[in-house]
Amino acid sequence: MADEPGTSSNGLTVTECQDMIRRSLRTPMVKFLLEHLDKSGCAIGDGFIKAVRCDQQISGGYTPGQGVILCSNHMSMQDDVNQVVIHELIHVFDDCRAAxxxxxxxxxxxxxxxxxxxxxxxxxxxxxxxxxxxxxxxxxxxxxxxxxxxxxxxxxxxxxxxxxxxxxxxxxxxxxxxxxxxxxx
Structure with a gap:
């Protein structure tokens, strides 16, 4: 679980955050992690990473069997989104490789x-x-x-x-x- 990188009290809308998640999936580090998840037999599908509004003071989290959430209201820019996606994908990779x-x-x-x-x-x-x-x-x-x-x-x-x-x-x-x-x- 990642703690709050953003400093904005209102953050992004869910739609803005979801757009930024799509952009994040094209960054080299995220692509690298996705390739290794795929090679490990743990490819993720559409909708695995989604934006939501959160009441907790966290920026995102991974729940096995459900996927990754990013708390749009705790994000303020693309770099925040990229960082949380990378952090959470490392948890996904750990979950995949450790039976x-x-x-x-x-x-x-x-x-x-x-x-x-x-x-x-x-x-x-x-x-x-x-x-x-x-x-x-x-x-x-x-x-x-x-x-x-x-x-x-x-x-x-x-x-x-x-x-x-x-x-x-x-x-x-x-x-x-x-x-x-x-x-x-």
Whole structure:
């Protein structure tokens, strides 16, 4: 689950966001992820990624068997949409390649969040700066840890302590797992 990248209180309409999702599907990174999902036997169909209005302060999420949603009201520009699509597609890829991924398991959830944070560019220096986090060294891992904790503690099966323990237990393996990329983009 991605937390809110947009700063606009009203955000985009569902129609505007859906148009931006279509544009996002033509970007190189999204095309790469879609190709690897297809190669893994998990091709996604039309309507798998959809825009909705959300009451929660999140920008999107992935639900196995249902697809990806983007919260139009928490998006403000194409870059927001691209970022959330990439983040969520990494979760889809993880779900596809791991036959026993259990989203109720705090370690499984934390691992996918670590990978999505690291591989999607969620924690790029520019994004962190725009969020008001100013740190020269170590910003990426701090950002990923902060965002993993935010997401995993929203999991009804994971207390804050369980989320922290799970994140720490899987950090090295999951941070260094760059599949389907050769290295972190």
């Amino acid at each position: 026993n991924l259990n989203w109720a398991n705090c370690a499984h959830h934390a691992c996918s969040e670590i990978r999505a944070g690291h591989l999607s560019g969620d924690c790029h220096y520019k994004r962190e700066f725009l969020r008001g986090f100013l740190k020269v060294r170590g910003h990426e891992q701090d950002c990923i840890r902060r965002r993993v904790m935010k997401s995993v503690t929203n999991n009804p099966y994971c207390s804050e302590a369980a989320a922290k323990d799970a994140m720490e237990a899987v950090w090295d393996v999951c941070y260094n797992d760059t599949q389907p990329f050769d290295r972190a983009p």
